[in-house]
Amino acid sequence: MSSIKTIKSRRVWDSRGNPTVEVDIILDSGEMGRAIAPAGASRGMREAIDLRDGGDHLRGMDVSKALDNINRIIAPALIGQNVEDQEAVDNIILSLDDSKLKSTLGGNATVATSLAVLHAAAAAAKKPLWRHIADHYGCTPSIPLPEIQIFGGGAHASGRVDIQDFMIMVPGADSFDEVMEVTSAVYFAAGEIMESRGKLAGIADEGGWWPLFDSNEEALETLVQAIEKAGEKPGDRVVISLDIAASEFGTNDNYRLALDEHQMNSEELVDMLGGWIDKYPIASIEDPVGEDDTEAMQEFTRRFGDRVQIIGDDYLVTNADLVEQAVKDKACNSVLVKVNQAGTVSESIQTFRTAQKAGWGAVVSARSGETEDITISHLAIGLGSEQLKVGSFNRSDRMAKWNECLRIQDELGADTFVGGRPMQSTWWGKS
Template identity: 55%
Template sequence: MSRIEEVRARRIWDSRGRPTVEVEIVTETGARGRGIAPAGASRGSREAMELRDGGTAFDGKDVKTAIAGIAREIAPALRGHEVAEQAMIDAMLIALDGTPDKSRLGGNALIATSLAALHAAASERGLPLWRYVAGDEQVTLPLPQIQIFGGGAHAERRVDVQDFMVIATSATSFAQALEMTAEVYRHAGVLMRKRGAAQGVADEGGWWPAFSSNEEAMDVLVASIEAAGFVPGTDMGIALDIAASEFGKGGQYTLGLDNVRLDTDAMIEKLLRWIARYPIVSIEDPLSEDDEAGMIAFTRAAGSKVQIVGDDFFVTRAAFIEDAAAKGACNAALIKLNQAGTVTETLAALRAARRNGYASIVSARSGETEDVSIVHLATGWNAGQLKVGSFSRSERMAKWNEGVRIEEGGAMGFAGAAVLSRSR
């Protein structure tokens, strides 16, 4: 391996037309790697903080300060270091920032740099990223979770639930899972147009919801699965991202669409009724990030039936996953690179999930780009599941299509529905 020669940062644009950070690293042999920072709309309060400029330009979301910090501090510190020393590079980035939430230099600056180093190291070896991170391990293509309807913070809160997704539980390959989902997505659009409810697409490409209740969205989703020729609960399961921290705090949950205010026990009862009524196989953030007791109670009640995923509850932190496992909360962890802030910390969270018998789902954010890193990482880390949004919009399709290419050239298996977690 060779040493880092250049670290360049630039402002590019994400899928919502907002500025974001791209970093390019060049080694002394000419190998190059690029990393791009995504951005979330629904964010856990404890995740790594982006550095934005404030002020009036781009609603305060410009990233010139973050880019200047990369040029002023990060680039000089990394020059001359071995590009393959990922853990050392990430430790340097964390030390340079010096804050618990990466707010001084910015989580966006750190994750873009960390990813760029990883890509440069893979390029130096002449390997695709998935193979570089897998080493000699046998890995599988992940099972996709794909959004059909977008809600919550992704769709101006038109429905309370943030993601209504499907999982092709009978698929035997990554390509087949996409083929099946494409039909469900298409039929969902047809049904919405017939109902006069088609109003474009949300942030992550799912159909923009125009429903009178959260249950209506699931009714239409089940009808879409059937219209596509599949059996709900056999060929296709439903995955929900409740994103309860967006409408719940202190054990109180306000569902705007249903015009009700529920305490923790009532919220759990509502979710259990949904599980009994619909072919739900996975529920993400069913309770808010500050409702640990509720998350434990819900896991006890439903963990043997469905996958219970912590997102805002864990914010891709190994220590939080370890603590939850000891207390019996959740049975799966969402893994987001920019929540953690570096590749090394992200991998530590995934390993903590695996060590404790949790399933893991590598996930994109609502503000995305053409970057396909997470597909390679979900595969090379053998994560088992992948969530990148819907089956439309090029920043989403770039990732699904990359999975098809990896599967075609990788001579590997497919994780399939066996990776969906149930109670340990």
Template identity: 40%
Template sequence: MNNTIKSISSLEILDSRGNPTVRTYVELNNGIRSVASVPSGASTGKNEANELRDGGKRYGGKGVQKAVDNVNNHIAKVLIGKNVNDQKDIDYSMIELDGTDNKSKLGANAILGVSMAVAKAAAQSSGLPLYQYLGGVNSVRIPVPCMNILNGGEHADNSVDFQEFMLVPHGAPSFKEGLRYVAETFHVLKGVLKKKGLATSVGDEGGFAPNCESNEAAIELIIDAIEKTGYKPGIDLSIAIDSAANSFSPNLDDNYDLSWSGLGKMKTADLLEKSAEWIDKYPIILWEDPVSEGDWDGYVSFTKRFGDKIEVVGDDNFVTNTKYIKKGIELGACNSALIKLNQIGTVTETIEAVRMCREAGWRYFLSHRSGETEDTFLADFAVAMDGGHLKTGSACRGERIAKYNRLLEIENELRGRSEYRWK
């Protein structure tokens, strides 16, 4: 079969927040056609690859016509005729064409759409599901879903400082059952909130966004819901937190302002003491971005103190970039890195970031973005990377459920060969 690229084209579509994003089509000379859609983040690290936006009045400046034009009139010309199975060559050809450190010329959104669509087309041409094409035929581990159940920070308009409180069904026997555990608890939590007179509206990723009296009160609500559902906190279900500390560190350093929830202004040492109280009191299994991206000493201190008890995940400080992950490994700043395809901008570079974590003995936590699409690439990618856990939103909103349903399909396809374990 002729696996060469015949055409590449893009158009502007809308993401789950109603903002423009890029959808890309790749067609091969053998007739195969694939499509990929690019997500977008709200809580972002300053070193993320550049998401090219148009500016001006159209869509409030968030249009992506320039990125679309770069695919149709620049990237396509370079890639047409290349073998679709040469993912690394294709991705690095786009990086070279862009010529900047952060993909600001062509746009990481333009480049990633092509990269994802190429991988999908190659998988189809090879007669393999995407997860096996990217990860090999022994890719059988279905990730534990870390489900966003309560939102705060930049993902919600409420009084909770921390961005995400997640449920982790590590005690379930399978992905199917783990998804049931968290979905059931999600619905019970809605009843708990209603009974207390709290809002049951949801944030960008589908988690509830009530005005709690404190961050600690948010955890208490979740514990209550776990128990009311009939599960045991710390055994069946545990809690993961994403502080997204950039959002309450005005200068991205060791100064923090949690006045929103009444904790007031803090230094890193104060934040660590409060974290210690919570880790001792609650079944917390993972903590993402506990300090700001510029507080490297804070990351080191947090990991030294808690890294033998919980998974300490860096996101905004690493931005899926091997340059920063390498620094974190050398410093001992975390023991895990969040992995987001659009933070770095190509499938190849994302795989390289995963490989660096794996070789260092770190974990890696696959993640969606707050502005998502119905594309299920992430679900297959999470299985291919064998990371063991994934966050892709709550038990509502179609763009989140699409990923969970794809994982159910994969588990079913594997027919008893699948694995499900936290570590």
């Protein structure tokens, strides 16, 4: 047994230049695990809350209260605990905060600590993190299919377009490396098209192009053109994935697309997205309606669930109970798994397993405020998740995670990549 000897916390900085929390777990054997808490801009109302100091200093974003909670409350409770028992350690962390959304300790404090424990356990076992995860949770590791942003919008690009993410996937690729090649071609083709038309404003939070489109649908049209410019046939090897993030521009039965100057109800929003599915090679849609609009989510799933992957993000906030309810409600058919949305590793994996048990998809995801931490690449591979959503093909906080997948693929072998399958046997092209 390897016991926790020391816990150190420090303030570091994320990809947006905001303070965040890093934790070191040092074991009695001398091994160490380290992890950093990410932060989201588009946040579900039921996800774990990052604890910030408030006030004028650092725009209220400092994390000294979260660090103090780690040093004063969490660390004393975890010293001497068996680092190999992730669930027991996470349960201790959960017992220290009786608030519903971890607002007392701070979700940033709990997730950095929980992830650091996972790293320390892998170090103690002298295994790569992905292998430790696979062994500990009884999973078959595999290299996931990336979901990669080309245009950033919504809260990630100051609302330049209302839709948050315009992404591509390359399910027809035979390896992760092939996905990277194709994505590179599409990404830079999109930038060239935008620049030639005066539509390029810069780079958004997650590394996607920051657009100056005149409508939301212009982004889809341009994305199809970029796929073609890259020498690909849209809907063949390359398909489109959207994160609508509808809660950012509407609530139950009341949505407003500011760019299009269009007000609509839930039925009209569902119809609009259905029209896009008919017109463009869209294989996956995330949060097509608001997090409080269950009837519309059920209707969207009823109409399109056999044609596209429907992911719940703000709608499910990496919560196993909400996934169970959504399965009963027949709302969504996949869940986005963000560890900091839940607050601990164990809660996140419980959500992943609940989705798998229901026959759903489970997409491991980064946040818009990221760091050099590459844990989620290992988590997706170790759990055998079929998809990984990290952001775009730009910014080192994103590329570090894609590059780690390439390194692990070298160890596991290209035949463990989940793509390269007959299109008719997968969710992105059911016959």
